[in-house]
Amino acid sequence: MLDFDQADSSGSETKDRKLKLYSYWRSSCAHRVRIALTLKGLEYEYIPVNLIKGGQFDPDFKEINPMGTVPALADGDVVISDSFAIIMYLDEKYPEPPLLPRDLHKRAVNYQASSIVLSGIQPHQNLAVIRYIEEKINTEEKTAWVNNAITKGFTALEKLLVNCAGKYATGDEVCLADLFLAPQINGAINRFQINMEPYPTLTKIYESYNDHPAFQNAVPEKQPDAPSTI
Template sequence: MAYSGEDKKEKLKLYSYWRSSCGHRVRIALSLKGIEYEYIPVNLLKGDQFNPDFMKINPMGTVPALVDGEVVISDSFAIIMYLDEKYPEPPLLPRDLHKRALNYQAASIISSGIQPHQNLAIIRYIEEKTNAEEKINWINNAITKGFTALEKLLVNCAGKYATGDQVYLADLFIATQIHTAVIKFKIDVEPYPTLAKCYESYNELSVFQDSIPAKQPDAPTPTS
């Protein structure tokens, strides 16, 4: 993949975990922009995120974290915006101000209204304080509420993708959230036809398929 002379100095490093939806959306951004990077696994189940060496990279002890030379960024939204400004083609935000705002809205609904509620630390805490059934109810409620809001937000502006016929910021967040909901939490997306249509479109693109959790270096090997 092409690089300018400045970018050839060192590959970007992405610290991530195969099942992290936040890491997943960053991988899609990197793939869309044709950026080569080194994938460095951080096993959240084994507590690698609290390793002192990783805590120096991200004191919050979360993934993903991107290292670009001396630049270190440890929030998926911030990472994606950084990549979009440094590697502007293809753009992740439309020029139209209304569509741009819709992309920010959709991304925010997921990054603040859904994903945190299914975070590993949160659902572990809920299960410890209550039980496994209540944990599942908590996750289902957060995803259902978020998907209902997204469906209403996008129903009149979606094309092949969330805000038209080009992949933008919202699609990175929606694709990964739906994938997590369907694969990890067994939630049916059929009640949300706009989201379901977008998800079908994502599955037709190699940049989305190559970025799914199961295809990452640290994903468990499937057993027959």
């Protein structure tokens, strides 16, 4: 039996077929995809996968994503199970509004900023890693590990974006980098209590995210599987 909650699929047909997003409320990877879906104006069925209770290891979910991670997106018979791949798929299938600027330098900065989060920060703070460190060593080492990964990445992002940021990461339009930065900064502040004073550029653009409806609707505490008290 599935360990995650299967949402009611009645009335799930839209013009084509409603997308299905397998998500966990506090996953920053799933958070990125929720922002993309909302920016594109796409309706989707939210299917919670409880990572704390081990829903990612359920055999039925492993059929959807053999890696046992969220997010996974089902678009009819097409299933994609990596946040970057999902976002690029959505941007190509639903090109408005575009997530990549036409300017090649700004486009490269978007890829670079996204990569810093995708490979340089988030993997070091995901649930499996920090649980392992805490179990094998101690809580203090876990905290130091996470803080080092975030501060190293944020220092690089601050230098990368300081001369090209506008309202958002690379100007006054939301782009790919913003989808990666918003969840990462949110988690750093609210989950790991990172001091943002050394990162004024990141702080400024994060304030813009907090004023944007697509970003507001995607925050962890507004998801259907979020606990009533956080």
